[in-house]
Amino acid sequence: MEESIPEVAMNPQLENDLLIVRKIVSIGTGIMLILLAGFLYSVIVGDSLSFVKPRDALIDSEDAYQDLIRMPSGLTGKGVKVCVVDTGIELDHPDLEGYELKGWTDVVQGKTNPYDDNGHGTNMAGILIADGWLDGIAPDVDLYVAKVMQENGSGYEEDVAAGIDWCINMNTNIISLSLGGAPDILPFLNSGGRTIEDAVADATTRGIFVVAAAGNDGGEDDDGDVASPGGERRVICVGGVTQSGGPWAKSSIGNNGGSLFPFQLPRNDPDKKPEVVAPAKEVPVLNNKGTWSSSSGTSAATVFVTGAIALLLEQNPELASNGTSSDVSTIDQVKDWLMQTVSPQESQSGHDNKYGYGLLDIQALLDKAIES
Known part of the structure; x- marks a missing residue:
């Protein structure tokens, strides 16, 4: 029981x-x-969270822009020394894993380890050297970074000049200056020290290519000329386009006819400003928080042209400032090739104050160098 x-x-x-x-x-x-x-x-x-991978739309946009400028295969910028003067760089990003800088200087705080407390510098560096979900234009360049701007995007002109001088002392081949086309960067404060124009002149005299943004004040607020130092004769000044290849509305125009105030002589070919246009609207970028997004501005366009010049110098090392034939005339020669190989707008004849000589065509530039 x-x-x-x-x-x-x-x-x-x-x-x-x-x-x-x-x-x-x-x-x-x-x-x-x-x-x-x-x-x-x-x-x-594929529509993933930003900390896992970029959205498919960003990857598609990168592909479209690289097709637009006829990005070649087989060249990566290897052996070319590029110096980015900006807000710094954050290397702790999936698309920069294992990348080692060749040089770093912090003009603002003097820190020895790379950082980016603003984010713009990382945005720009990623367009050049990303190697992961996004692909940079020239991922194998030897990259040098000079931090010259503060966390809030402000800075002093003599600090920017000091950053350029450091790039010169590092014997770099290309100096990339996106600051004039950054969406949140404030005007430089000048306290009477060395100017950006002085530093840029020293760089180009040594045969170092300087690429600079045209600026983002296009439209009603346009001041009538490109941002400094893009107006300097031997600087390659870059305006912006959209994904369709049309001019980006906010890209600054150049004043090429001369003026009395401020005094400026008329500019001649191949030095009319801007010389070339490149992707500027909603360009896929890396963020300093380890994520991805898009950024608009001629600052981004500048890096595409910087990358194009890096590929050119890899293909033709004799053109580099540490090569056998590089001097001021080499810069003039490359600028002439740019003028001849870009793609003008339909019905465009000669230089356009907003569209430059035309849209960057990297493959055509490389082909021209081989023919010459």
């Missing part, structure tokens, strides 16, 4: 508490499953 086990009465309060706990656990489990399903869907389908 089996003995019955007497039922033990549960405390009503305890039973109610357990019921509440079960409900909380069920709800929490449901939320976790929903989040997990969304995460897996985003990874598999």
Whole structure:
């Protein structure tokens, strides 16, 4: 005969508490499953979270822009020394994993380890050297970075000049100056020290290519000329286009006819400003938080041209400032090739004050160098 086990009465309060706990656990489990399903869907389908990979739209945009400027295969910028003067660089990013800078200087705070407390410098460097979900124009260049701008985007002209001087002392081949075309960078403060124009003149005299942004004040607020130092004769000044190849509305125009105030002589070919245009609207970039996004500005366009020159110098090392034939005339020669190989707008004849001589065509530039 089996003995019955007497039922033990549960405390009503305890039973109610357990019921509440079960409900909380069920709800929490449901939320976790929903989040997990969304995460897996985003990874598999492609519209992923920014800290996992860039959105498909960014990858597609990068492909479209690289097709637009006829990005070649087989060249990576290897052996070419490029110096980016900006807000710094954050190397802790999936698309920069394992990348080693060749040189770093911090004019602002004097820190010995690379950092970017603003983000713009990382945006620009990624266009050049990203090697992951996004692909830079010249990922194998020897990169030097000079931090010259503060966290809020302000800075002093003599600090920028000091950064350029450092690039010169590092014997770099190309100096990339996107600051004039950065969307949130404030005007440089001048305290009477060495000017950016002085430093740029020293660089070009040594045969170092200097690429600079035209600026982003196009439209009603345009001041009538490109941003400094893009107006300097031997600087390659870069305006912006959209993904369709049309001019980006905010890209600054050049004043090439001369003026009395401020005094400026008329500019001649191949030095009319801007010389060339490149991708500027919603360009895919790396962020200093380890994520991805897009950025608009002639600052981005500048880096595309910097990358193009790096590929040119890899193909034709004799053109580099540490090569056998590089001097001021080499810069003039490359600028002439740019003028001849860019793609003008339909019905465009000669130089356009907004569109320059035309849209960057990297493959045509490389072909021209081989023919010459």
